[in-house]
Amino acid sequence: MNQRGAADGCGEPQGFRRHGGAPFTVSVVLPAGGTGERTGLPTPKQFCTVLSRPLISYTIQAFERLSWIQHIVVVVAGESNALMTDIIQRFQHTKVRVVSGGATRHRSIFNGVRALDAGKSGATPDVVIIHDAVRPFVEEDFLFEIAMAAKENGASGAIRPLVSTVIATSSEDYLDHSLERSKYRASEMPQGFLYHVIYQAYQKCSEVDFDFGTECLQLALQHTGTQAKLIEGPPTLWKVTYKRDLAAAESIIKESLCGSACIISDGSERSREFGQCLQRVMGSFDMVSILTVPTGKMGTELDVLPDVIGDASCLSKEWNFIQLSVNGSGLSEVEETVRALEAANRALLHPIVVVWVRFDTSDGLSVMETGARPLLLVELASAAKLQNILLYGIHLHFSEKDAGWSDGSVKRLAELTYTLIHDRNASLAGQMLHA
Numbered sequence: 001m002n003q004r005g006a007a008d009g010c011g012e013p014q015g016f017r018r019h020g021g022a023p024f025t026v027s028v029v030l031p032a033g034g035t036g037e038r039t040g041l042p043t044p045k046q047f048c049t050v051l052s053r054p055l056i057s058y059t060i061q062a063f064e065r066l067s068w069i070q071h072i073v074v075v076v077a078g079e080s081n082a083l084m085t086d087i088i089q090r091f092q093h094t095k096v097r098v099v100s101g102g103a104t105r106h107r108s109i110f111n112g113v114r115a116l117d118a119g120k121s122g123a124t125p126d127v128v129i130i131h132d133a134v135r136p137f138v139e140e141d142f143l144f145e146i147a148m149a150a151k152e153n154g155a156s157g158a159i160r161p162l163v164s165t166v167i168a169t170s171s172e173d174y175l176d177h178s179l180e181r182s183k184y185r186a187s188e189m190p191q192g193f194l195y196h197v198i199y200q201a202y203q204k205c206s207e208v209d210f211d212f213g214t215e216c217l218q219l220a221l222q223h224t225g226t227q228a229k230l231i232e233g234p235p236t237l238w239k240v241t242y243k244r245d246l247a248a249a250e251s252i253i254k255e256s257l258c259g260s261a262c263i264i265s266d267g268s269e270r271s272r273e274f275g276q277c278l279q280r281v282m283g284s285f286d287m288v289s290i291l292t293v294p295t296g297k298m299g300t301e302l303d304v305l306p307d308v309i310g311d312a313s314c315l316s317k318e319w320n321f322i323q324l325s326v327n328g329s330g331l332s333e334v335e336e337t338v339r340a341l342e343a344a345n346r347a348l349l350h351p352i353v354v355v356w357v358r359f360d361t362s363d364g365l366s367v368m369e370t371g372a373r374p375l376l377l378v379e380l381a382s383a384a385k386l387q388n389i390l391l392y393g394i395h396l397h398f399s400e401k402d403a404g405w406s407d408g409s410v411k412r413l414a415e416l417t418y419t420l421i422h423d424r425n426a427s428l429a430g431q432m433l434h435a
């Protein structure tokens with residue numbers, strides 16, 4: 001059984017290690033030197049923002065979080081070098097080096113491969129993974145398979161079934177013949193190579209290869225006789241090519257961020273009961289995990305909340321927060337939650353949602369109706385938005401005379417809360433909605 005290396009005592013990733021065998025090292029080249037013409041956008045697609053973060057940052061994150069990846073070389077056009085350096089700093093990316101790209105994808109990739117040569121990066125990797133920077137959705141398990149297959153076969157590549165039949169056209173654009181689709185596959189990324197295989201392949205490349213080629217696996221076969229092992233990958237390997245793909249990427253990322261929520265009660269009995277009722281209803285919204293943290297224990301010290309927020313080891317990074325307050329002001333506690341999130345730097349990589357649910361049972365005109373409270377919420381939300389924290393308010397009123405909240409009102413509240421968490425609409429931040 002192969003083991004994925006963990007960082008050794010000095011924090012250096014070990015790379016892969018077979019039982020009793022020598023570990024081998026893996027580094028990555030992310031070609032990102034293109035202009036993204038097919039999107040029709042002025043900004044190259046790898047730098048287009050998705051949920052307030054450049055697309056390339058998601059791809060880098062997919063690799064840097066793996067302890068067995070040693071170095072990540074991002075290859076960008078010369079004019080994007082400063083932008084790329086800023087992205088690395090802003091999103092605190094690690095293991096990343098930036099090198100200049102070339103006029104074509106192959107030229108960019110070769111620049112990246114050369115940058116991994118011993119003299120430049122401290123150690124030539126045994127295996128290099130090449131992955132288009134505009135393919136942000138790549139999972140560790142598949143990368144593991146590609147790297148192992150490259151180690152064992154010299155080269156490996158991701159493939160996917162064709163979704164359209166491939167045809168050959170005559171010089172006058174008539175049908176010449178069509179290919180039997182079942183015999184062909186689409187070549188995708190990631191691809192893996194023994195370092196010396198891809199290095200030699202590029203050294204022997206012709207200018208035609210460099211200027212018109214699109215397939216690294218073919219170069220390895222043609223110039224080094226290395227036949228790549230092909231592995232069918234998941235459908236998530238698709239490449240952002242057109243403008244619509246950016247919208248699709250944002251939708252996928254939003255889905256990945258709304259799988260969990262932390263319900264924070266204000267410690268009162270009513271709030272605890274309501275939190276449990278809301279948890280039950282929210283559970284039907286396939287919220288993967290919900291945690292109720294009574295703020296009563298937190299009091300002014302908030303000794304529990306920072307533990308919950310800061311303890312990323314047991315909490316996914318995608319916590320969303322639903323803060324309940326019954327009759328009390330609640331806004332000061334919401335402010336404490338926002339401060340704790342800021343202190344834990346939890347919104348660095350994606351916007352975090354805090355939904356303040358204020359329900360009151362007063363029969364008179366509550367402060368909410370007077371409009372005094374919403375102003376404070378707007379101010380708090382404006383400041384929070386600067387920290388990538390989206391704060392929304394929902395007001396729910398029911399009379400003490402009622403037996404309690406109706407299932408209908410809780411369901412309505414749950415639907416509204418889930419929508420705010422899912423959509424993460426920055427324009428609605430600070431608004432006090434009514435369930």
Ligand SMILES: Nc1ccn([C@@H]2O[C@H](COP(=O)(O)OP(=O)(O)OP(=O)(O)O)[C@@H](O)[C@H]2O)c(=O)n1
Pocket residue numbers: 030031032033034035036037038039044046075101102103104105106108109132133134239240241
């Ligand atoms: N000279 C180039 C051209 C492309 N790429 C990179 O190769 C990957 C896949 O290429 P593609 O999807 O074709 O990107 P673009 O060339 O930018 O797209 P277009 O053809 O629409 O301009 C992208 O991450 C792109 O940035 C590169 O590093 N250097």
Ligand SMILES: O=P(O)(O)OC[C@@H](O)[C@@H](O)[C@@H](O)CO
Pocket residue numbers: 105132187188189214215216241
């Ligand atoms: O062809 P494009 O320049 O759009 O993108 C490059 C892709 O072709 C490439 O990533 C895979 O086909 C694998 O080689």
